[in-house]
Amino acid sequence: MEYNMGPGRRDRALELRYEEAEKKAKAIAETLKSKPRPSADEFDASVRSYIRTRMLLEPKDEMPDSLNVLGQMNLARALGVSIPELSSIDMEAKCGGTSAVMTKKILLIMALNRDLGVSVTPDEAAEITKISELIERLYHLYESND
DSSP: OOOOOSTTOOOHHHHHHHHHHHHHHHHHHHHHHTSSSOOHHHHHHHHHHHHHHHTTOOTTSOOOSBHHHHHHHHHHHHHTSOHHHHTTSOOOOOSTTOOHHHHHHHHHHHHHHHHHTOOOOHHHHHHOOBHHHHHHHHHHHHHHHO
16 A cells, blocks of 8 residues: 655655554444444544544644544644645645545545445535534434444
């Protein structure tokens, strides 16, 4: 699996962090799925832990509610720059001209769909801008799967 760490840069240590984060996030999802009918609060806490892990947030990092800010935090960390510096970096468009921040959002929702066994549609995903909205939609889908 290749990661785009910016024009012409690859960082194997960061790739390993992403791979480890993916394993840990999947374990969080499996633990959640093993609970018979988790409460809304349990579901919220587990999905926030999943997101925090998958997006490489540190314990000291405050979890934003904005998915765009979350994507910016993740990209800034991956590139070793501040969030304001992101706009000045020429990022390769890997996904049909979609911004790197939007690609982070899409990939996160796809991973949650896969790991939780639900399906937030592309149209729904386009309308979701906040983590709280995403969790609410995921919980509704998760409950209706039972």
